[in-house]
Amino acid sequence: MILVAVVGMCGAGKSVAADMLAEKGFGFIRLGQLTLDIVKQRGLEPTEENERPIREELRKQHGMAAYATLNFPKIDSLLQKGDVVIDGLYSWEEYLEFKKMYRESLIVLAVYASPKIRYRRLSARRYDPEKDRDMRNRPSSAEAAKSRDHAQIENLHTAGPIAMADHTIINEGSIDELRQKFEEFYTLISGRT
Numbered sequence: 001m002i003l004v005a006v007v008g009m010c011g012a013g014k015s016v017a018a019d020m021l022a023e024k025g026f027g028f029i030r031l032g033q034l035t036l037d038i039v040k041q042r043g044l045e046p047t048e049e050n051e052r053p054i055r056e057e058l059r060k061q062h063g064m065a066a067y068a069t070l071n072f073p074k075i076d077s078l079l080q081k082g083d084v085v086i087d088g089l090y091s092w093e094e095y096l097e098f099k100k101m102y103r104e105s106l107i108v109l110a111v112y113a114s115p116k117i118r119y120r121r122l123s124a125r126r127y128d129p130e131k132d133r134d135m136r137n138r139p140s141s142a143e144a145a146k147s148r149d150h151a152q153i154e155n156l157h158t159a160g161p162i163a164m165a166d167h168t169i170i171n172e173g174s175i176d177e178l179r180q181k182f183e184e185f186y187t188l189i190s191g192r193t
Contacts, residue, residue, distance in 0.1 A: 001079055002189065003102050005089040007161045008111040010140070010148055011118030013171040013178055017111050018087035020182045027078035030087040031067040031094070034058060048144045052151065064093035064156070072101065079105075092157035095164065107189055110165035113172050119145050 004021055006014045015030075022028040035054050036046060044050040058066045067090065078084045089095060089108070098106050113121075119142035140148070152158040162168075167188065169181045 001105055002083045002107055003075065003079065003086065003098075003105050004084070004107045004109055004189070005086040005095075005098055005161075006109050006111060007089045007095075007158075007165060008113075009115075009118060009152065009158065009162075010145055011122040012111045012113045013169075014111050015087050016175070016178060017109060017169065017171075017182055018085045020179065021083075021085035021186070024186060025082065027081060027084040028087065029071060029074055029078060029084065031071055031090070032088045034067060034070060048140060048148050052148070059091075064091050065097040067091070068094040068097040068101075089161055090152060090156050090158050092160035095161040107167070108161060108165040109185060110162045110168040111171050112162070112168055113170070115146070115149065117172050 004026065006018045006021075008014045018028065018030070032055075035051050035058070038054045038058075039046050039050055058070070062070060067088075071086075075084060075086070086098075089098065095108070119140075122140040122145045123142055167185055169178070169185060171178050171181070
């Protein structure tokens with residue numbers, strides 16, 4: 001049994017890499033779905049301005065590792081059925097909780113793209129609530145994305161999990177190039193499954 005946690009900044013390609021593991025049969029969980037479910041419940045638009053206070057509220061109530069600890073029951077349930085991929089590990093405290101809970105079963109995959117490329121990708125996204133019910137492909141202006149980057153690095157210490165990743169994929173090209181790099185990563189870990 002393995003648990004792959006995908007880390008990276010917004011727009012780097014975390015969800016695409018996580019989806020590729022799901023295509024290989026991994027159980028899938030998106031830590032940040034907690035925020036988006038609350039956004040939906042409150043009838044809000046999926047924007048950084050609406051999401052950030054919710055993320056901060058959850059962490060204030062449950063601690064900086066909230067997105068890890070609140071999702072542990074779902075993760076454990078999925079692990080009983082097989083390997084699992086986590087889309088979006090963000091904070092240093094979450095990383096530490098995952099390491100404590102899952103030890104050697106945890107593999108951290110960082111997906112990296114430069115801010116310029118990420119901001120371009122994010123601003124080009126088109127959100128369709130009918131096709132994207134989980135709000136995974138929300139667009140963001142470069143200014144909002146930069147603000148989120150700073151908040152994640154300064155307040156969540158997101159750089160720590162990225163720096164401590166077991167594997168890193170540089171995703172600055174096409175989807176086909178990402179898929180090729182992903183297949184190399186998958187070959188490396190497939191012996192452990």
